[in-house]
């Protein structure tokens with residue numbers, strides 16, 4: 001079937017993920033622009049008086065774990081390319097990503113306790129909306145990375161195949177792109193929503 | 196994703212041969228079955244949306260009287276029905292029919308591929324769409340259905356921000372939002388599939404500029420969809436939060452901004468017009484070139500014009516908000532871009548007419564519908580230029596002139612374009628010929644009924660007939676003899692349009708069982724889908740074709756036959 005066809009420039013899973021991320025970028029852009037418009041409309045009453053302030057330093061510390069997970073992902077990519085041990089780097093990425101999600105969750109519980117809820121003010125509503133959307137993406141990304149690990153477990157030969165076949169058959173490139181998006185969109189959210 | 200790729204590259208199709216009924220027709224991964232599933236679902240939904248139109252048009256012509264098959268209509272049900280009519284016709288008819296069904300049927304067969312790039316995702320796409328259909332129907336029967344128009348502007352769509360949120364009492368409207376969101380997920384998955392398939396799975400020798408115009412148009416449409424849908428989903432999530440948790444994103448009482456939703460909605464809503472229009476333009480161009488036996492005039496110009504209109508469609512959205520209180524300077528900008536965007540369409544129109552010029556035309560049913568498309572859409576396009584000028588729009592806003600305008604844009608595209616495509620590719624994918632006489636009856640009755648509905652409405656709109664009124668008898672200025680008469684004419688036209696679909700249904704069902712067996716290439720067309728058997732077998736081609744030329748080499752001088760299929764070597 002179609003053997004005479006030349007190998008595509010970009011493999012199917014990667015191309016599909018790139019198009020999907022285009023949609024994702026527009027999705028987050030909409031949230032952030034809605035937030036900025038509302039904030040500009042509110043003028044000097046932003047953040048609203050009587051509402052707790054967002055934890056800038058604690059979140060910066062949490063973000064460190066997300067950024068480390070991005071770095072370990074790059075190392076995992078190099079290992080994938082060189083067909084060397086990839087598992088430990090994937091586990092590290094997964095671990096750091098999970099710590100980020102858990103610490104952020106603990107932060108949410110504290111904020112809810114202080115009286116910042118979705119209906120307490122628009123400030124709270126936008127915070128939970130945007131950071132919550134990012135959290136959902138982070139959890140989905142972690143599940144993708146887990147499925148990559150399971151795939152390498154079930155098909156140990158996959159890592160030794162020619163690179164082009166790896167690219168076409170492994171979940172890894174698409175999952176890595178997705179996790180890269182989760183890591184890269186976070187600084188933008190931090191800069192606009194927290195600061 | 197990767198498992199599917201493996202299945203396809205490693206093992207050929209023989210493992211599909213002993214599939215059970217369920218895997219073959221219900222949970223199939225074959226793009227042709229999925230395309231047919233989308234087509235049938237869309238055709239069933241057109242009758243649901245059409246029934247609502249029947250009920251509210253009867254109410255408008257004969258206010259307060261019992262309606263056959265329904266009974267007496269109250270204002271709340273009327274609002275629900277106009278909302279659902281718009282929602283269904285755009286999202287559950289136009290999108291599945293023009294984009295999902297024909298994209299699935301045509302893209303792999305036209306580019307010489309065995310299936311989509313991600314067959315399992317393709318199946319998931321249809322079943323997500325199916326679930327969204329079920330949720331939509333639930334949303335109509337549960338308490339508190341959406342009744343704020345298909346655009347669902349807050350604060351109306353957020354029930355006017357009551358002090359106490361009644362979650363279960365307004366569950367219908369929330370499910371409506373969920374249904375639309377699920378539907379977008381389905382088309383997002385499908386769209387990714389279209390793009391990756393087109394980029395990576397073309398037959399050897401097929402360059403991008405050798406692809407049939409339909410494949411181009413489908414892909415441009417899908418790209419426009421994918422880049423515009425994110426903001427609408429974001430806006431819909433915020434609306435759902437407002438309804439369910441009392442966030443107040445669009446509630447001015449707590450500092451929110453209701454106009455923000457309009458921006459989100461129309462940032463998607465206007466590109467959506469092109470998502471629906473471009474596939475229609477592509478398929479109609481295909482029919483015209485084949486039936487006129489001439490090369491499609493300006494193939495590349497059409498493609499470039501469509502790409503430009505795709506870009507422009509992202510910067511025209513505020514023409515829907517001229518009276519929402521936007522800055523007049525902004526209105527001038529959006530008027531300008533709106534009038535600009537008619538230029539790429541004019542290019543297509545010119546190309547279509549130039550293709551027909553001095554051609555020997557076969558006037559069969561698909562060609563009649565294609566020519567009908569050109570004539571009728573012209574009226575929708577020209578009135579669009581009037582409305583694009585903000586000065587005129589301020590007067591015409593929310594009256595029946597607008598309603599008639601967008602029906603003259605959408606019905607030629609979805610009905611005339613979609614039906615041209617259905618008749619044209621019926622022999623290929625059903626394997627039998629349709630009945631030509633019934634087809635022609637269908638065309639003439641549809642044209643008559645359609646024009647009878649909407650021509651009088653242009654007139655009534657200019658006389659000030661507001662579109663959000665349930666019973667005009669309370670408005671003496673709108674009850675003049677000519678306006679009342681026009682309302683009755685429009686309703687009679689609607690009944691004719693409904694009756695016109697009877698020969699269509701008979702034709703489709705009867706011909707599928709008793710029609711003459713179709714040959715491989717009944718229209719003597721050039722593109723690759725006509726190379727294979729009718730209907731194509733699993734895997735589409737017995738031997739995979741290579742491509743040697745573009746798809747529109749008709750009546751080439753010095754050749755004995757008047758067509759030159761893409762797969763024939765020199």
Ligand SMILES: [Cu+2]
Pocket residue numbers: 464465468511512514515
């Ligand atoms: Cu528009």
